[in-house]
Amino acid sequence: MNKYIMPEETVENKTNAEPSFKLNYSTAILLLVILIPAVYTIIVNLQAPTPAPDIKKDQAQQQTQASNTNNSANAIEAALKKVVDKPDYDSYISLGLAYYGAAKYEDAIKAWNKSIELNPKNAIAYNDIAAAYGAISQWDEEIKACEKALSLDPNFTLAKNNLNWAKSQKNKK
């Protein structure tokens, strides 16, 4: 015999009663959750049958861009200060990242090359340089940098991924 379930145990004393098809507050909440995006999507699509400039999206993009620009500028400033205070490998890596974040890829490459001068055996900087070359579609340079990173650290998965990516992009050209 079942030694676990007692009749009064299940929620609202409804043990094994035929399942209810009745509606309740939970049903209303669930329907609301479904209807909000469904109705909104339908209305938005009805209002914009032809592709039109999405002001809200443009505004959002501008805000994002502005926010990113501010963040990037702050990051570069902070990284430069760090380089002045402590000009070591880590500081130049950070500076490169700050430039990378601001889409200043050539400056990023210069910073990472500087970090390589300070620590030539670290594969991360080479992989970072590869990513920067990838961002400006210089696939041959990216491949070289990845290979250098892998020669220093053959198990560097990110560099392997970047190498495959660069090769595939080069072949597409």
Next chain:
Amino acid sequence: MDRIKQSDFLFPFIICSICVWRIFVPQLPANGGLGWDGYSYYQVAVDGFHSSSLTTLLAFRLFPSLLIHAILGISGIAFTPPHVILAFKVMNTVLITLSAMMVRQIFNSYKMDFMSQLTGFVLIFLNYGVLNFTYYYPVMTDTPAFALSIAIFYFFLRGDTVNIFLAGLIGAFTWPILFPMAVALILFPERSATYIPIKKSWQHLLSISCAAYALIAGWYFIFHQGEVPDMAYTLPLNKGMLPVSAICVAVLFFFMPYILFNRSFFDLKYYLRQLNGNRIFAIAIMIMLVLIIRNTMTVNTDSSYFSGYMILKNHHYGFLRPMITVVNHFNYFGCIMLLMILFWRKLSEFISTFGLGVSGSIFFNFVILAMLPESRTLVHLFSWLGILTSVFLSRYRFSSIFYATIIAINFAMAKLWLFFDYDSGNNMLPDGTIGFPHQWFFMHLGVWMTEHVWFYLLIITSLSLLLLILLLYNIKFGRKALLFYKNYEQIHHA
């Protein structure tokens, strides 16, 4: 004091307060806080239903983003990353609080005493997956999946077919595996299947078959297909430890089918009794709606993660290190994993009384997903297991120190006290990733663990398990041989 203890809002209020606090703690730095998968969800939250970033996988994960898209759109709030991140955090907070309210109702209906309820809430909510990862990496569908799975289970216990239908429909476009689980609960609504064990020979046959499947599948994916962890930073397979890993996987699979050892499930009458035209019609409507909605979406890319082979090949991750899945599930969900190991035989009997819908769904998830060390993929399952384990434990009286230990272990493993250190971000990589040795326990999840983290967690898991065993049993040395006396007693039934 008693009134506070009995209040329906006590635990939900505490959990909601923690969630509100977590909104303001440092989060994942990658992609401006959106993360990697989160970036795709963000794009859907910006573009809506017709987002050009939809993949075959994202098509079945878009509902939370779509809801955010609609709410931000209606409110006239710009779709900037900070707004979308905050919206996800608020949505996650609401969902966790609602989940806590449903769990409280379930616990009340089982007349669980205060200590059992407290332990239950700790097991279900106070873990890394629910209260930490949710806010560390907010733009994800994990929390909606967690809440929906609890809702589906709650409606199942109430016998609310319409609500299972609706929650399952939302689940289909939030966390696809919730859809078959909801269908199973509609199909098998009986909530008190009599437990009569099947014959021992059948039990052994099922268990050995499962263990054999695990080993054969492991061999097939590792040696025949040559599958290796192929994502950045993943832990490579350790072939030296492979025999131990294989034994561990086989042992786990051996115990999995215990949940099906109920003779009711092998009786035709059980199925005929539950056969009902209305429910079959409801399921047909559900499937049709899912297909119709899916076909209205324009999907640009096929996601490789959404193929049957990719899902099945996850199995090989269980062989990377011995007990890697147990270690990860413990790290992510806390003590539920250990309690399941300790009580599995009785707990599986108990779970099987909830019918084939529940047992079958859990077994299906075990076989398909449990070996994937990325525990967050099981967030929908551990919510069920947490509730079932809590209700099961409430039938026994344990020593106070046992409850206290569970709470302490979960508190430690939830890592709410550990904050991400942005200042050590010197190893930030161009894609916004923090170099993994510096991530420590934040993204060291599943296959992305380093050797050290796996080893530390293995030690912690083993010690915690040992501690719970010591608290459960009196181990007597002396004149007699080593004996184990149960240090707990059943309180509801003889």
